[in-house]
Each structure stands twice: as structure tokens, then as C-alpha cells.
Amino acid sequence: MKTALVAGQGRLPLALARAMADRPLVAALDGFSPDGLAVDLTFRVERLVPFLRALERDGIGQVIFAGAVTRPRLDPALLDEATAALLPRLMQAMAAGDDATLRVVIQLFEEFGLAVAGVDSVAPALLPGAGVLAGTPGLRDEADAARAAAIVTALGAVDVGQGAVVAQGLCLGVEALPGTDALLAGIAALKPGLRPDPARGRGVFYKAAKPGQDRRIDLPTIGPDTLRAVAAAGLGGVAFQAGSVICLDLEEMQRLAGELGLFLWARA
Amino acid sequence: MKTALVAGQGRLPLALARAMADRPLVAALDGFSPDGLAVDLTFRVERLVPFLRALERDGIGQVIFAGAVTRPRLDPALLDEATAALLPRLMQAMAAGDDATLRVVIQLFEEFGLAVAGVDSVAPALLPGAGVLAGTPGLRDEADAARAAAIVTALGAVDVGQGAVVAQGLCLGVEALPGTDALLAGIAALKPGLRPDPARGRGVFYKAAKPGQDRRIDLPTIGPDTLRAVAAAGLGGVAFQAGSVICLDLEEMQRLAGELGLFLWARA
Numbered sequence: 001m002k003t004a005l006v007a008g009q010g011r012l013p014l015a016l017a018r019a020m021a022d023r024p025l026v027a028a029l030d031g032f033s034p035d036g037l038a039v040d041l042t043f044r045v046e047r048l049v050p051f052l053r054a055l056e057r058d059g060i061g062q063v064i065f066a067g068a069v070t071r072p073r074l075d076p077a078l079l080d081e082a083t084a085a086l087l088p089r090l091m092q093a094m095a096a097g098d099d100a101t102l103r104v105v106i107q108l109f110e111e112f113g114l115a116v117a118g119v120d121s122v123a124p125a126l127l128p129g130a131g132v133l134a135g136t137p138g139l140r141d142e143a144d145a146a147r148a149a150a151i152v153t154a155l156g157a158v159d160v161g162q163g164a165v166v167a168q169g170l171c172l173g174v175e176a177l178p179g180t181d182a183l184l185a186g187i188a189a190l191k192p193g194l195r196p197d198p199a200r201g202r203g204v205f206y207k208a209a210k211p212g213q214d215r216r217i218d219l220p221t222i223g224p225d226t227l228r229a230v231a232a233a234g235l236g237g238v239a240f241q242a243g244s245v246i247c248l249d250l251e252e253m254q255r256l257a258g259e260l261g262l263f264l265w266a267r268a
Numbered sequence: 269m270k271t272a273l274v275a276g277q278g279r280l281p282l283a284l285a286r287a288m289a290d291r292p293l294v295a296a297l298d299g300f301s302p303d304g305l306a307v308d309l310t311f312r313v314e315r316l317v318p319f320l321r322a323l324e325r326d327g328i329g330q331v332i333f334a335g336a337v338t339r340p341r342l343d344p345a346l347l348d349e350a351t352a353a354l355l356p357r358l359m360q361a362m363a364a365g366d367d368a369t370l371r372v373v374i375q376l377f378e379e380f381g382l383a384v385a386g387v388d389s390v391a392p393a394l395l396p397g398a399g400v401l402a403g404t405p406g407l408r409d410e411a412d413a414a415r416a417a418a419i420v421t422a423l424g425a426v427d428v429g430q431g432a433v434v435a436q437g438l439c440l441g442v443e444a445l446p447g448t449d450a451l452l453a454g455i456a457a458l459k460p461g462l463r464p465d466p467a468r469g470r471g472v473f474y475k476a477a478k479p480g481q482d483r484r485i486d487l488p489t490i491g492p493d494t495l496r497a498v499a500a501a502g503l504g505g506v507a508f509q510a511g512s513v514i515c516l517d518l519e520e521m522q523r524l525a526g527e528l529g530l531f532l533w534a535r536a
Contacts, residue, residue, distance in 0.1 A: 147426075150426050151423075151426045151428055154422045154423065154425055154426040154428075155419075155422065155423070155442075157422055158415075158418050158419045158422040158439075160419055160422075160439045160442070161439070165444075170445045171426075171428045171429070171444040171445055172444055172445050172446060173444045173445075173446070174423075174428070174442050174444060176433075176439040176440055176441045176442060177438045177439055177440050177441075177462070177463070178440060178441070178454075178458055178462040178463070179462070182454070182458065182462060186446075186450070186454040190446055190450065194445070194446040194447070194450060195445070195446070
């Protein structure tokens with residue numbers, strides 16, 4: 001079955017294309033090009049239906065979404081009639097939030113006969129299963145990771161973030177709209193008096209999927225940059241939910257974790 | 269009944285002493301003096317029992333705790349025999365966290381015949397009941413405050429923070445160990461692309477007690493500095509749980525909110 005990769009910004013589309021058995025057709029939303037990956041086809045939301053028909057004509061049987069897209073502005077002058085008819089559904093979903101929008105986008109693709117696949121099925125190597133991948137988390141780290149996992153689960157229930165930082169049982173911060181980089185930069189900037197003495201446990205950055213999220217889009221992603229930010233924040237390592245977090249360039253992450261003295265742990 | 273105010277750092281002890289009907293005896297932990305309030309009696313944790321007996325001798329019937337205290341270092345050379353016997357209980361509680369420590373401290377005072385009162389009973393004016401205290405929160409602000417309240421409730425269940433910032437339904441951050449100042453400073457430092465367009469709703473800082481917390485200690489506190497930080501973060505105002513959040517100098521807060529163009533809202 002021919003696959004189209006609907007790519008957003010960032011490095012994930014390239015990593016995904018490389019990890020797939022067959023080269024996919026690469027489509028990108030106008031204005032949101034992936035890093036380092038050639039785009040075969042550019043489309044606009046205002047002309048979504050012609051784009052979906054083009055995929056059909058090309059014999060595409062399934063699509064996979066990867067990369068970041070912020071809400072695009074819509075230019076009414078560009079709308080075709082068929083897409084215009086879908087607009088109320090799309091606009092209503094966009095008003096209800098990102099998750100609702102993604103659910104409707106998946107529905108629309110499926111209504112046009114395109115299956116929507118997840119990273120699990122097309123590139124499972126990007127989602128490491130349980131195991132310690134670098135360094136050696138200690139008992140204190142295990143306890144911190146467990147507390148962070150409980151916090152992320154509680155946050156997921158109110159649809160906030162996918163990450164938290166815990167050191168010596170104390171929560172130093174959780175991920176909200178501004179994302180991982182902002183969370184870790186904030187912790188790097190903390191005055192020493194506002195965090196526990198690192199000599200007794202440097203702390204863990206933990207990342208997980210939202211409970212109940214559609215695993216076909218928006219799985220959390222970490223990479224070498226995450227490890228650099230974790231080291232800059234003075235933490236001891238990264239733990240993540242095994243099988244649910246995409247690792248961009250795992251080999252380089254393992255090498256870098258060793259260099260930075262961090263652990264990297266896919267937690268069951 | 270004579271009351272002792274056991275004061276920690278910050279401005280709350282002074283505000284509390286002023287709001288009480290009768291002047292209390294002011295006791296402070298060695299090294300943690302309140303701002304602007306004369307201390308009648310200094311004590312050390314190593315000599316807790318002699319301190320409790322001195323309160324008894326002075327005819328003190330109840331105590332109220334106010335102000336911040338970080339875990340003091342203990343000097344074994346200063347211990348008296350009676351306090352030494354209590355140490356295992358105290359140390360165990362300190363290892364289990366701040367809430368556990370406070371519970372044990374309350375128990376010890378009660379075992380020595382001292383009732384532990386809350387702000388509710390000795391200075392209810394510091395805890396505003398439901399109502400808009402400054403400005404006019406709009407429908408968007410009401411929705412943001414409701415979402416923030418749900419987030420703080422979820423966080424409370426995992427014993428994290430008492431505050432959250434929501435703008436246009438999106439959570440910009442939650443309060444963790446580093447506290448309100450760090451949260452608001454982080455939001456002030458956000459790049460514009462990482463938050464929704466303020467023209468459509470500037471957002472709300474929301475504060476509440478932890479669900480199920482002992483209301484006799486560590487109720488959340490806001491004051492004029494909070495409003496300045498909220499303005500610097502570009503938010504539209506402050507909402508808080510009516511009857512459960514201490515307002516330091518409410519009159520000054522109302523004046524300042526007007527000057528800064530913020531609303532201040534005790535939400536039922």
C-alpha cells in the first residue's frame with residue numbers, strides 16, 4: 001500500500017521517512033516545511049478536498065502525520081466549493097482545541113478512503129520499548145520518575161502537557177502550552193534556593209503520551225536537543241513512557257547521554 | 269483566650285497581627301524573622317518542649333502559624349532531653365514532606381494543650397468571600413478561571429501547587445515547587461509565539477487552596493506584589509478561590525489593580 005507522509009515542521013518527518021521501509025510521498029502544508037526532507041506536494045487547508053482527491057488519484061492508501069503545525073490562517077478567496085462545505089466542521093473543531101481539530105482531520109481523511117496510520121505501525125523503531133538506554137538511573141531516580149508519571153497522568157486528565165520534572169520527590173515544573181524547551185529553560189534559570197540540593201538527587205525529566213490520546217498523531221517526541229536542555233537544567237536524566245515516546249536519532253541520543261552523564265530510560 | 273502568633277518569614281505575620289482583635293504574643297523560629305513585626309520570643313526546634321512549656325506558663329491557650337519557614341538545620345548539641353524524645357517523630361515527618369511535617373507540628377502543640385487556630389477564626393477579613401473586588405472579568409476570563417480551577421484541583425490530587433495560568437482556554441503554566449513568582453516570571457519571559465494573541469483574551473492567574481488541605485496552615489497568599497507580577501506577565505487579572513486565599517493588604521491590592529488595569533475576583 002502506498003503511503004503519504006503529511007509533514008509539518010521540525011525534524012520528525014525526516015526521521016520518520018528514514019525509518020519507513022518504503023519511501024513515502026511527502027506532502028506539506030503550505031508554509032510549514034519539514035527540516036531536510038524534500039516535499040513532493042504542497043497543499044493548503046482552503047483546498048483540502050482537491051488535495052485529498054489528488055492523493056486518491058496517486059493511489060495512496062494510507063497517510064501518516066508527522067511534525068508540528070500551528071493553526072494556519074485561512075484565505076476565503078482560495079476556497080473551492082467542496083472544501084467550503086467542510087469548513088463549518090473544521091472551524092468548530094478548531095475553536096474546541098487542538099485535539100478536536102486533529103480528530104476531525106483524521107475523520108476527513110478517512111471519509112476520502114485514506115487510512116490514517118501511526119508511528120507504531122510504519123516505523124516502530126522510533127518508539128523504544130522498556131529498558132535503560134543509557135546511564136544507570138538509581139533508586140532516587142526511580143522514585144522521582146514514578147512521581148512524575150503520576151503527575152503527568154493527573155495533568156492529562158485536564159488536557160495539560162505531557163511532561164514533568166521531579167527532584168527528590170518535589171515537582172519543579174510541568175509542561176504546559178509553551179512546551180518542553182520553555183519548561184527546561186525555566187528550570188535552568190531557577191535560583192539555587194528554589195530547588196533541592198542536587199547533591200542528594202539531581203532530578204528527572206519525564207515524558208509520556210496523554211492518557212487516552214489518539215496514538216496516530218502528536219505522540220510526544222524527544223531528541224538530542226532534549227538531552228542538551230536536560231543537562232543545562234542540571235537534571236540527572238530522562239525517563240519516558242516505553243512504547244509511547246518518539247526518539248529522534250536514538251543512537252546519537254545514547255552517545256550524547258553518555259557524554260553528558262545523563263541516564264535515558266524507557267520506563268514500563 | 270490568649271493567642272500566640274508563631275511567625276515565619278514574609279509579610280503575612282504582620283498583616284495577621286494587625287487584623288486580629290487582640291495583640292498576640294509573637295514567637296519566631298530562630299533565623300526566620302517576620303517583616304516589620306516585633307518578636308516577643310525566639311525559639312529553636314532543638315528546644316521545642318521548653319518553648320511549649322513557656323507558652324503554657326504564659327497562659328497561652330491557642331496558637332496560629334503564619335509565614336514561611338524552610339527546614340531548619342538541627343544542632344544536636346542544643347537538644348534538651350524532652351525534645352530529643354520527640355525527634356524521631358519529627359525527623360520521620362520531615363522526610364515524608366512538608367505537609368506531614370506540619371501535621372506533626374500541629375499534633376505536638378495540641379498534645380501540650382495548645383489549640384491551633386486558622387486565619388478563618390482569628391482574622392476572617394484576610395480571606396475575602398465571593399465577589400469581584402476590582403475591574404470587570406469578562407466571559408472569556410470566567411471560562412479561563414473555570415479551566416484553571418479544574419487544573420489546580422487535578423494538580424492538588426498529586427500534591428503539586430496551588431496556582432495556574434490559563435489564557436483563551438490554553439494552560440500557559442502551573443505552579444510547582446518554585447512558586448508563584450517563578451511561574452509568573454516564566455510567563456513574562458515567553459516569546460510571543462508561545463502564547464495566544466493577547467488581543468483575544470489576556471489570560472487569568474488563578475489561585476486556590478489544595479483540596480483537602482489543613483486550613484490552619486499554609487493557606488495560599490496573594491498581595492500587591494502578585495498583582496505587579498501578573499501585570500508584568502501580560503495577564504488580564506487574578507481570580508482566586510473565595511474564602512480560601514489570604515489577601516495581604518486588600519485595600520492596596522484593589523487600588524493597585526485599578527492602576528494596572530487588572531481584575532481581582534474572589535470566585536465562588
